[in-house]
Amino acid sequence: MTKKYGLHGKLTATDGNKDALASILVKASKLVFTMKGCHVYFISEDKNDPAAVWVTEVWDSKEDHDNSLQVPGVRELITQAMPLLAEKPQKAQELDILGGALR
Template sequence: MNQYLLNGKLTAKPGHQEALAAILFQASKLVATAKGCRLYVIGKDKADSHSVYVTEIWDSKEDHDNSLKVEGVRELITQAMPLLDGPPAKGQELEIIGGTEI
C-alpha cells in the first residue's frame, strides 16, 4: 500500500499563530510514536503571518485516522479550535508513488 501524505493549513485568528503552532508541536510529540507515523512537521510561510501548515506522512490513511484517537490528541484539537479563524480547510491528500524512503 502506498504511503499517505496530508498537507494541512490552519489559519489562526490575528495574533494567535504562535499559540496555534505551540499546540501543534504538542500534537507532533503525541503522534510521533503512533503506528505508521513517518513525518509530522509544522511549518509557516514567511508571507503569511496567520497560518500554520502541517505536513504528515503515514503508512496508510487508516493510520492517520487512528492517530486522531491517540490519548491527548482530541484535547489538543479542542484547545486549537477557538484559535482558528473559521473551520479548518480540508487538507490536500496525496498518495506517495515514489521518491526517497521514509
Template sequence: MDNSIKYALHGKLIAQEGKGNELAKILLYAASLMKSAKGCHLYIVGVGNNNPDEIWITEIWDTKEDHDNSLNVAGVRELIGKALPILNGRPEKGQEWNILGGTGID
C-alpha cells in the first residue's frame, strides 16, 4: 500500500430516545483520547440535523491497523462500556474506504 493512502471510516450511532447528547459527550471524550493514538489524523463527532439522537463519527487514520489498535488506548474500552447501554440497537457497520487524495489530508 502506498504510504500516501490513508484509511477512513464514517458511520453513525443511534442513541435511545433523548440520550443523543449523552452519547455525543462520550464520543467527544473519545475524540480527545484519539489525540494520542498512533496514526489518527481526524476523529470528528457530529449530530444529525433531523435527529438529535443520531450521532455521526468520521475518522481518518494512517492504516486500518492503527484504527483497530485505538481500542487499546487507555480509557477507550471504558467509554465503549458507557456508550453501549444507551444505544438504540446494535451499532451499524460504518463505511470504510482508502483515501486517494484531497485537501487537508496530506
C-alpha cells in the first residue's frame, strides 16, 4: 500500500449545538468525499465528551486534502459551523498512514 495522508481532529460545540455542528460536518463530508484522493471522511461522536465531534480523513496526499477546501459549498459550511464552536478546533493530528484495510 502506498503511504496515505490522514487527519484526525476534535471540534467542541457550544452547549446544545453538537447535533447542529455534526449535521454541518456530515454535509461537508458528502461534498469533500467526491474530491480526488479522498478515501475516508467520517464524523464521529465522542462517548466521553457530549459536546465533542471528531473528523477523521484519509487522503492520497496533503495536497489533495488542501484542495478539498476549495470545493464549492465547503467554505459556506465552515462559516456556518464556526459560531457553533465552544473553542478553536484542536489542531488535527496529521498521520502518515502506513497500511491497513483501506479502499
